[in-house]
Amino acid sequence: MPATDLIKPLLILLCLSPASALAQTDSPARWLDPANDTRNLPTDGSILFWSGDQQIAGFRNTALLSPVRQVVTGEEVMPLPRAERDFSALRYEVNGESFALADYMQHNHVGGLLVLKDGQIVLEQYGLGNDEDTQWVSFSMTKSVVSLLTGAAIADGYINSVNDPVTDYLPQLRGSAYDGVSIRNVLQMASGTDWNEDYADPASDVATSPSDMLALMQFMGEKARVAEPGERFNYNTGETNLAGAIVRAAIGNNLAAYLTQKIWQPWGMESDATWISHGPYGGELGGCCLSPVLRDWGRLALLVMNDGVLHDGSRLVPEGWIAESTEPSAGSDNYGYLWWLNGDGTFRASGIFGQGIYLSPEENLVIVVQGAWPQATGASFASHRDGFFKAVEASLSAN
Template sequence: MRTPRFLLAAAVGLVLTACGSRLTTEPLSTDTRPTDQPAVAGDYPEQPDGVPFPTAEWPVGDLPADVSRTVLDTAAASAFGADDAAARVRSLVVVKGGEIVYERYHPLDGPDNRYNSFSVAKSFTSALVGLAVADGELALDDTGLRPEWAGDHRRDVALVELLQMSSGLQWDEVYEAPSDPLDVIAAQDAAALVAAKPLESEPGTVFEYSTGTTALLVGLVADRHGGCAATADYLHTRLLDSIGITTDTLLTDGDGCWLGGLGADMTTRDFARFGPLYLRGGEWDGRQILPESWIDATRVPAPTNADYGLQWWLGADGVFSAEGLFGQRVVVDPADDLVIAANSTADGDPFTLVDAVRAELLSPTGPDAAPPSATTTVVTAPLTLPPTN
């Protein structure tokens, strides 16, 4: 499904050089990573026996016995705010061991609500590029990516530098008109608009967060894969359909190409489905959807920003996450076999909520004296809220 780009434009207005070239299903050698960073290859937990992948339905399980549901409920109530239109955080889905063990929604929302993705879409674009790399259509060290770059130094921009937000192309990531991101949303050909930008720094030397760069990545896949419609089919057939994502709405430019840097809207349960694909090293129900080496490469810190990989944000202890404006998060924690997805409004704080939930799961303070029998809480009635100032 596609969304008229002017609607999201109005909403926004308001408010590996180190990784080598061709990737295969074999893990990357540790000597291709920066020497001051730990290797992350091979730390992906397997799907527990008897727990199906959530291709059709999400399996639902119990919270670990020593986890306090009261602590989670209190954190959610504080984050969600009052039960009126001024809601803050809107949804939370916690997946442990492949099962939803905790789920909350603001009273105005529910499991069927579709949420804007904003920059969480960038991580989906990374997966799209990973498919093209695995199929031999692109390579991380490819240069000369656009024909109009042949006569100047833009020909030296490598694919990995686009993925790591260090292309050197001129960009200003602000959201009040006039702005580069709003120009991309309104563009007839978003990739061409970004490709026309001059260099403002040497490729690979400066981190410059750019929604336009991600639109350019989609354009590169489209150029090599038969155009906009064929690329959307490729995204769905090879990625979204394969992992059971069915509620997506893609925001496109005037030519019909997905913008990539934003606009992959879906339910929180579908956002959460994206996490296990990376948590399992690209494998899904016996199929290798993405090479494990691509997941590894995604988690290598960029030379220009140790907190960023290939369109994913990198945290401590091997945790990595897709993050979006106004508070969308998909957090992947391989060491603890954990995925947390949350959606929020501009006034929300999903960071504090997700951190509180993860802290309770990793260092439990429970059990509660009388835990409820339900394994999952879907909030459809007003929450009991703490006092507000």
């Protein structure tokens, strides 16, 4: 199968819900020389079941497997000062057992780990053969970027407010269950439309939805309404792609260009990135697959921690947007505008196979992880992630 034929399984399975756990196994430390990536790239099968070296090679080379758009850096790079800390004594607990940093890196198959405290790098490590130049696929972390770009489009006047009807921007959905659904409802995954996200069911919506964006809108426009808009949270891969389409329609351009103009260049990212699109001529996936380097995810998190205020004092998003985005919705205490909420003031951008940003505004702390969990999700991996994050936060808070 040609590499470009992998676009269908990529589009279907990249944006798995973090709630959809699969069987889980542990495996020893993994490493793949990037020089060997091309000979290990997957040639067929679903991304969900790539394994071993195929998985590592595929995750850091999505541009060789699918159509992408480029996100381009500017001339100025935002410095990230270093203030390394010694984490050799750090311990975290899972089910009564004690683990160290090295255990976390191996157990959770970590490809990159970055910890920023007060805007400074206190820890930066790589695994799996990755380094500071590795562009690693983010999966559903990208949703949170779309949330930021939605705020930017409101600040720029392209979108009036999150209360605008979806059909004002996507008229193809008029006369469907999306009549009366607002942008806010879509950002909160609470449109009330029917959607089956069961990955074990080959007849589910997520397994049968088309990859072409126009066909996807027709597919979703045929779904029934099962709840009033705003009342019920339902993790919906297709709907996050609609969120990206709303921004594209509003700005009259593609998301990669808007991200370049609004964040990548003015905020000073250090490297280009790629963003998977709906086929060679389609727009970017709203729900997935931006691939930056590790430190640029850290910079993005710092922009969020800075309330969306750029270096020159101008605002990327309206005042109050970050707070509004990270408030619980009527449908879920754990979800805002495409951000996961932890219930304690911290929040996350999260992607399958171990991708994530953990943001603690109170501690001025950011933790970024790139991973290659052997499965999309799993309780043991999540327990080690959460235990490690809390131990890092407690360690830095005490110092």
